[in-house]
Amino acid sequence: MSFALPALLRVDVSNLAASESLLRQKSAPVVMIDSAIRELVGELRRVLASIPHGAGLAAIQIGVPLQVAIVNAARTPESEIILINPRVLSISGRLTWRREGCLSLPDHAAPVRRRNTIVLETLTLDGDVTTLKRRGFEATVIQHEVDHMAGLFYWDRLEDGTRPCVIEAAFDPTT
Numbered sequence: 001m002s003f004a005l006p007a008l009l010r011v012d013v014s015n016l017a018a019s020e021s022l023l024r025q026k027s028a029p030v031v032m033i034d035s036a037i038r039e040l041v042g043e044l045r046r047v048l049a050s051i052p053h054g055a056g057l058a059a060i061q062i063g064v065p066l067q068v069a070i071v072n073a074a075r076t077p078e079s080e081i082i083l084i085n086p087r088v089l090s091i092s093g094r095l096t097w098r099r100e101g102c103l104s105l106p107d108h109a110a111p112v113r114r115r116n117t118i119v120l121e122t123l124t125l126d127g128d129v130t131t132l133k134r135r136g137f138e139a140t141v142i143q144h145e146v147d148h149m150a151g152l153f154y155w156d157r158l159e160d161g162t163r164p165c166v167i168e169a170a171f172d173p174t175t
C-alpha cells in the first residue's frame with residue numbers, strides 16, 4: 001500500500017474555522033507499522049526539511065489522516081522525534097507564552113500559552129512503545145502536532161478577540 005501524497009494543505013486566513021477542511025478531521029491510529037508508514041515518515045521528514053524554520057509536521061498536513069508526525073526543533077538528524085500514535089501522559093509545568101506559527105497557515109503567527117513540560121508515550125518505527133519527556137520549545141511543538149491529530153490548530157487556543165497576525169519575516173520555527 002502506498003499513499004498518494006499531495007502538497008501541504010493550507011487554511012485560508014479568512015476562514016480559520018475551516019470546518020470542511022480535511023485538516024479538521026481527527027487522525028486515526030496507525031494499525032501496523034509497515035513500509036507505507038516508513039514511507040510516510042520519510043516523506044514528512046523530506047517536506048519538513050525543505051521548509052526553512054519548520055520544526056514539526058503532522059501527516060494530516062499533507063493529507064494523510066493518520067497519527068504520525070515529525071518534530072525536529074533543532075533541525076538536526078539527532079534531534080528528530082517521530083510521533084506515532086502518541087498518548088499524552090501528562091502536561092505540566094509553567095504556563096508559557098510562545099509565538100506559534102503553522103505550516104498550514106504560512107506567514108502568520110500568534111502568542112499561545114501552553115504548559116512547559118510534556119510526557120507522552122509513542123511508538124517507534126520498530127513498533128516499540130517509548131516514553132518521552134520534553135520541555136520548553138520542543139514541548140510546545142509536540143503539543144502543536146498532537147493538536148493537529150485531533151483536528152485542532154493553535155488559533156483554537158487563542159484568547160477571545162485575538163487571531164493570527166501576518167509576520168513580516170519568518171524567523172521563528174513553525175510547525
Ligand SMILES: [Zn+2]
Binds near residue numbers: 101104148
Ligand atoms: Zn501546524
